[in-house]
Each structure stands twice: as structure tokens, then as C-alpha cells.
Amino acid sequence: MMGIQHYYRCGxxxxxxxxxxxxxxxxxxxxxxIDVFAEWQFDTKGLISGVKLRWLFEDYYSxxxxxxxxxxxxxxxxxxxxxxxxTAKHHYFLxxxxxxxxxxxxxHEQATIGVQNHRIENEFLLPITVPLDPxxxxxxxxxxEPTYYFxxxxxEESPVIVLKDAPPSCRYRLEPPKLDAALVAYAASLGVNExxxxxxxxxxxxxxxxxxx
Amino acid sequence: MFIVLxxxxxxxxxxxxxATTLLxxxxxxxxxxxxxxxxxxxxxxxxxxxxxxxxxxxQREFHRALTRELRELRGKEGVGWALVLMSFLYGVLHAxxxxxxxxxxxxxxxxxxxxxxxxxxxxxxxALLQGVxxxxxxxGLVGLxxxxxxxxxxxxxxxxxxxxxxxxxxxxxxxVRAARTLFGTVRRLRYxxxxxxxxxxxxxxxxxxxxxxxPTAVEIDTVGSRHATAGVVLAIGLRPCSGAVLVLIxxxxxxxxxxxxFAVIGMSVGxxxxxxxxxxxxxxxxxWASAVVAHRSPLWSLAAGGxxxxxxxxxxxxxxxxxxxxxxxxxxxxx
Numbered sequence: 001m002m003g004i005q006h007y008y009r010c011g012x013x014x015x016x017x018x019x020x021x022x023x024x025x026x027x028x029x030x031x032x033x034i035d036v037f038a039e040w041q042f043d044t045k046g047l048i049s050g051v052k053l054r055w056l057f058e059d060y061y062s063x064x065x066x067x068x069x070x071x072x073x074x075x076x077x078x079x080x081x082x083x084x085x086x087t088a089k090h091h092y093f094l095x096x097x098x099x100x101x102x103x104x105x106x107x108h109e110q111a112t113i114g115v116q117n118h119r120i121e122n123e124f125l126l127p128i129t130v131p132l133d134p135x136x137x138x139x140x141x142x143x144x145e146p147t148y149y150f151x152x153x154x155x156e157e158s159p160v161i162v163l164k165d166a167p168p169s170c171r172y173r174l175e176p177p178k179l180d181a182a183l184v185a186y187a188a189s190l191g192v193n194e195x196x197x198x199x200x201x202x203x204x205x206x207x208x209x210x211x212x213x
Numbered sequence: 214m215f216i217v218l219x220x221x222x223x224x225x226x227x228x229x230x231x232a233t234t235l236l237x238x239x240x241x242x243x244x245x246x247x248x249x250x251x252x253x254x255x256x257x258x259x260x261x262x263x264x265x266x267x268x269x270x271x272q273r274e275f276h277r278a279l280t281r282e283l284r285e286l287r288g289k290e291g292v293g294w295a296l297v298l299m300s301f302l303y304g305v306l307h308a309x310x311x312x313x314x315x316x317x318x319x320x321x322x323x324x325x326x327x328x329x330x331x332x333x334x335x336x337x338x339x340a341l342l343q344g345v346x347x348x349x350x351x352x353g354l355v356g357l358x359x360x361x362x363x364x365x366x367x368x369x370x371x372x373x374x375x376x377x378x379x380x381x382x383x384x385x386x387x388x389v390r391a392a393r394t395l396f397g398t399v400r401r402l403r404y405x406x407x408x409x410x411x412x413x414x415x416x417x418x419x420x421x422x423x424x425x426x427x428p429t430a431v432e433i434d435t436v437g438s439r440h441a442t443a444g445v446v447l448a449i450g451l452r453p454c455s456g457a458v459l460v461l462i463x464x465x466x467x468x469x470x471x472x473x474x475f476a477v478i479g480m481s482v483g484x485x486x487x488x489x490x491x492x493x494x495x496x497x498x499x500x501w502a503s504a505v506v507a508h509r510s511p512l513w514s515l516a517a518g519g520x521x522x523x524x525x526x527x528x529x530x531x532x533x534x535x536x537x538x539x540x541x542x543x544x545x546x547x548x
Contacts, residue, residue, distance in 0.1 A: 031272070031273045031276045031277075033277070034237070055237075058277075058280060059280050059283075059284065059463055059466075059467075060280065060459055060462065060463060061234075063362050063363065063462060063463065063466050064234045064362075064363050064366065065234055065236075067361040067362055067363030067364070068234050068363060070361060071361065071363070071364075079236070082236055083236050083237055083238065086236055086237060086238030086239055087237055087238040089238065090238055093237070093238075117284070117287075118466055118467065145237055145238070149235060150237055151273075181263055181266060184266040184269065184270055185262040185263060185265065185266040187266075187269070188262075188265050188266045188268075188269030188270070189262065189265065
């Protein structure tokens with residue numbers, strides 16, 4: 001029964017192809033992203049006392065969110081409150097390393113939300129509880145939404161990172177994420193209803209170093 | 214087979230449900246951590262995964278690029294050829310990634326005898342229909358019926374569900390048809406085994422002989438197969454391409470209706486090119502396989518029937534799985 005075997009093999013090959021095409025990211029969710037702007041605030045002693053973050057949501061997500069607000073009659077302000085109370089549990093998606101430890105953040109202040117050219121934009125100031133001294137040790141920060149449902153990268157426009165009232169010797173350096181194939185393959189394999197876990201986003205995050213000589 | 218079934222079932226049921234418009238932070242459960250990578254890096258990466266990763270990364274770039282192009286077109290005159298070209302490339306690429314349309318068409322073409330022209334026509338029709346569906350859904354509902362752009366996402370979800378139900382019907386139909394033919398063949402083979410013994414050297418068989426070679430064009434082109442073909446095309450085409458919906462929704466909001474329509478046409482043509490290549494490949498692969506086995510075994514028609522039934526079953530399962538997944542994700546604002 002040579003023929004049947006051949007046929008069987010071909011059928012199996014077809015099955016494999018069908019299954020490959022038919023599964024994994026067959027319904028991968030839409031790529032959502034947030035453009036981030038950061039303004040680091042220096043006090044008179046040259047210490048970093050806070051950071052003003054601005055999140056600019058991508059156009060499509062913004063349309064959906066605005067329409068949801070219209071439908072439910074919810075004010076943008078209510079959405080902002082939800083976003084902030086959700087993200088507060090996750091350090092506002094910001095992780096600052098200084099002198100081998102993580103800087104502790106206060107609660108958000110001066111939060112605003114608005115729509116710019118159909119894009120939702122929110123801004124808030126995060127005080128840093130114990131101001132950081134960038135003169136002796138580098139300050140390294142990363143911004144990421146933990147599950148990578150949103151990709152958060154610094155915006156391509158400038159100025160995107162501002163060192164406000166910083167001593168003239170202060171500089172920053174932005175490094176793109178180092179992605180390996182396995183990581184990208186894993187992210188690509190996630191279906192529309194699957195979460196990559198809370199450690200995924202940070203691996204796609206940029207790393208910014210602030211240094212004052 | 215059972216493993217496959219169980220596995221598909223597991224995927225379908227383990228799918229976590231959530232609303233479509235999640236706010237930042239809503240889906241994260243624990244605090245973010247540096248060493249929280251559970252699954253990825255230790256795994257070995259196969260060639261398919263690398264390919265899928267590449268397509269995924271490219272799609273991500275295209276999403277951003279399409280959005281940027283639309284943004285820049287605002288308040289400008291002209292067709293926006295850059296957007297059309299980009300949409301075309303997106304179409305080619307998007308269709309190269311894993312997707313429901315390709316899975317359906319290749320499964321059908323690999324498991325059912327059809328002529329090359331038919332495969333090409335099916336691919337083209339399905340790809341273009343996807344674009345038309347997106348245009349009708351978004352522009353029809355937003356432009357004419359006054360829906361909110363967001364609501365058309367729900368509508369396209371329902372269009373997808375209709376297409377899955379149609380696909381399930383087609384799969385069931387193919388399964389039943391193949392099973393019937395199969396029983397017929399078995400009965401005939403039994404009858405012949407009891408009666409005739411002839412050698413196969415000459416290969417001159419009369420019509421009454423059970424040993425048949427490739428089906429003729431007339432046999433391929435039965436009413437049943439035409440129905441199945443139309444069903445497969447509709448099942449693919451009624452599900453709008455997510456990229457097209459994205460572009461059209463943005464175009465509506467940004468007041469770029471014409472630009473959006475041109476972009477979607479470009480996208481559909483791009484998709485058609487990839488799908489048709491795949492259709493040719495699948496048809497050729499099947500023809501080759503049939504040619505290899507056709508002269509070797511009188512049981513070949515039995516095998517062909519089995520493969521046909523198998524294809525039908527596969528489409529049915531795929532449809533049910535897709536349908537299940539589509540219900541697992543609930544739209545944020547109800548229906």
C-alpha cells in the first residue's frame with residue numbers, strides 16, 4: 001500500500017501546514033502603543049526631585065477609548081482617574097535604579113488628560129520621595145507596561161527627554177531594548193486573549209541613563 | 214488526531230477573556246519585575262517561530278507606519294500614494310503571516326481536488342471580498358448609518374462570527390459529502406473483490422471497472438464543489454482584515470475617507486498576491502500527490518475520500534475554535 005502511505009504523508013504535511021497557519025497568533029491582538037515624554041526635574045541642589053511624565057496614546061486606541069467614553073457617558077476625567085489608580089499599583093510603569101536600589105515614588109500630582117489631534121494625552125508629575133543625586137552615581141530608568149499589551153517607548157519627536165533646571169554637566173543616554181529572537185517569537189505567539197505575563201513588557205523597554213559629571 | 218483535538222480544545226478554553234479596550238494597568242496582575250520572564254528565553258526557537266516573529270515585528274512597524282502616513286495626510290490634497298503603496302506592502306506581508314483565510318484556503322485546496330484556475334480565482338475573490346467587507350462595514354455603518362467608529366469594531370466581530378459559522382457549515386458539508394462517497398467506494402470495492410480479478414498492466418478499464426484514475430474536469434466541477442467553493446470564499450471574505458478596519462476607522466475620524474478607500478484597495482491587491490501564490494502552491498502539491506499515488510493502488514479513491522473527509526473535519530474544527538475564541542473576548546461596551 002505504497003500509494004496510501006504517500007497519500008497519508010502528503011495529508012499529514014497538509015495538516016501540519018494547516019495547523020501552523022491556523023494557530024498561534026491567528027488572532028494576535030492589535031498592536032497598541034503609547035509614546036512617552038519625560039521631564040526630569042532638578043532642584044536647586046542639583047538633585048532630581050521628580051519627573052513629569054506625558055503619555056500620548058496611539059491614534060487607533062484613542063479613537064476606541066474616546067468612543068467608549070461617548071457611549072458610556074463617562075468623562076475623560078473618570079478615565080484618567082482609572083488609569084492612574086491602575087498604574088499606581090505598578091509604580092506608574094516607571095522603574096528608577098539608583099545606587100543599587102529602586103527609587104521610591106510618591107503619589108501623582110497635577111494630572112491632566114486631553115485629546116490632541118484625536119490622540120489621548122495624559123500628563124502627571126511624580127515626586128521622588130528621597131531626591132536622587134546624579135553626580136556620583138548614574139540614574140537608570142525604564143518605562144514599560146508589564147504585560148506588553150501596550151508598547152511604551154519614548155516618542156520620536158523632540159524634545160522627548162528634558163532635564164529641567166539641571167546643571168550644565170548633565171546628560172542622558174537612551175538605549176533601545178536588546179531583543180533576542182526567542183523573546184520576539186514568544187511575544188508573537190501570544191493570541192488575542194493571551195497575556196504574556198507581567199515580566200514581558202520590561203524586556204521590550206528602553207533604558208535611559210542620566211549622568212552629571 | 215485526538216492529541217490535536219485536545220490541544221485545540223485546551224487553547225480555546227484556556228483563553229482568558231477580557232474586554233477589548235483595556236486601560237493601561239488593567240491586565241497586569243502583579244508588580245513588574247526584572248526577572249519575571251517566565252517563558253521565553255530558555256526555549257529553543259524553531260524556524261517557523263523565527264518566521265512568525267519576523268512577520269509579527271514587521272506588522273508592528275507597518276501599524277505604526279500606516280498610522281503615521283494617515284496622520285501626515287491630514288489636510289493635504291492628493292491621493293496619498295505613499296499610503297497606498299504601504300498598504301499594498303502591508304497586504305502582501307499580512308497575508309504571509311498566520312491567519313484564518315490562509316488556513317481555510319490551503320486546507321481546502323490540499324484536501325480537495327480542484328483545478329488551478331479555481332484555486333487562483335478563490336484566492337483573488339476572497340482577498341478582494343475582505344476589502345469590500347471592511348469598506349461596507351466601516352463606511353457603511355459610520356458614513357451612512359451614523360455609527361461610532363468604535364461600534365464598527367463590534368460589527369466586524371460579528372461579521373467574523375458569521376464567517377466562522379459559514380465555515381463550520383462548509384466543513385460539515387464537505388465532511389458529510391466525503392463520508393458518503395467513501396461508503397459508496399467501500400461498497401463497490403467489496404463487490405469487485407468478490408467478482409473480478411484482472412491484471413493492471415494494460416490499464417484499459419471500462420466504465421464499470423472500479424479502478425479509476427484522476428477525476429475528470431467534469432467531475433471536479435460538480436454543483437456540490439461549486440457550492441463548497443463559494444462557501445469557502447465567503448467564509449474567508451466576510452471576515453474583514455483587521456488592518457483594513459484600522460485604516461478605515463482612522464480615515465473616518467481624520468476625515469480622510471477617500472485616502473482610506475484607496476489604501477484598502479491597495480491592501481486587498483497585496484493580500485490577493487500572497488493568497489493566490491499560496492493557492493497555487495497548495496493545488497500543485499495536491500496534484501503532485503495525486504499523480505504519485507493514482508496508478509499504484511485501486512484504493513486510492515478510498516484515500517482521497519478519507520483526505521476529503523479529514524479536510525472537512527479540519528475546517529469544521531477550525532471554525533468552531535475560532536467561534537469559541539471570538540466569544541471568549543467580550544467587547545467592552547456590550548452589543
